[in-house]
Amino acid sequence: MGCKQSKDNKWAYSNQTLARNGQVKPVAEVRGMARQSEGSIDAQTIEEYLELEKKIAFAEQTSPALLLQQKRDQKAHLEERLKLQKRNYEALQEQTAKEKRDVEELDVPETKRLFLEQGVELDKQRSKEMKEYLDAVNKEEIAKAELENLEEQFSAIDTDILGLEDESKQLQSLYSRQDELLGRIFGGDY
Numbered sequence: 001m002g003c004k005q006s007k008d009n010k011w012a013y014s015n016q017t018l019a020r021n022g023q024v025k026p027v028a029e030v031r032g033m034a035r036q037s038e039g040s041i042d043a044q045t046i047e048e049y050l051e052l053e054k055k056i057a058f059a060e061q062t063s064p065a066l067l068l069q070q071k072r073d074q075k076a077h078l079e080e081r082l083k084l085q086k087r088n089y090e091a092l093q094e095q096t097a098k099e100k101r102d103v104e105e106l107d108v109p110e111t112k113r114l115f116l117e118q119g120v121e122l123d124k125q126r127s128k129e130m131k132e133y134l135d136a137v138n139k140e141e142i143a144k145a146e147l148e149n150l151e152e153q154f155s156a157i158d159t160d161i162l163g164l165e166d167e168s169k170q171l172q173s174l175y176s177r178q179d180e181l182l183g184r185i186f187g188g189d190y
Contacts, residue, residue, distance in 0.1 A: 041185050049181050056174045064167035071164060075157045082154060085147045092140040099133035 105111050106126050 045181060045185060049178070049185070052174060052178050052181065056171070056178065059167065059171045059174060062167065064164050064171055068161065068164040068168055071157055071161050075154070075161065078150060078154050078157060082147070082150050085143065085150055089140070089143040089147050092136065092143045096133070096136040096140045099129070099136040102129045103133045 103126070106122065106129060
């Protein structure tokens with residue numbers, strides 16, 4: 001009893017250890033197995049690891065994964081703007097066509113007679129309709145230019161995304177290679 005260590009424990013002071021299967025093995029043999037499972041470290045592995053670290057550090061400077069996510073978010077936002085701008089452009093095209101029809105109707109003899117009967121001056125009405133038509137054409141041209149600009153931005157973002165995806169894949173490949181080397185160095189315990 002008490003705090004003394006049992007003298008029955010022959011393993012505490014001997015040069016032997018109990019293996020997993022219950023067999024007694026010399027401590028030196030068990031330590032040798034531990035070294036084998038630790039992995040292999042040689043100069044080439046260390047050089048390869050250091051070179052890999054440099055490549056990873058260089059690739060991480062641009063943060064391709066973060067930039068890629070930002071570009072994907074921009075693309076999604078731009079897609080919505082493109083849809084809205086296309087609808088706006090189509091509505092303005094319809095408005096321009098309507099205004100053009102209004103101007104053309106003033107040249108129809110029946111329309112001329114109707115205006116004269118109502119006492120409306122044809123020149124004033126023609127001027128008003130022509131102004132509305134030109135305003136509609138102007139708005140349509142501006143909307144078309146904005147739509148083309150958005151389409152160019154969308155195309156540029158697509159190109160950027162493709163480049164960033166390649167950079168991200170390369171960085172992931174470097175990380176995988178790093179994991180392989182660390183696994184080899186530390187015997188799979190990494």
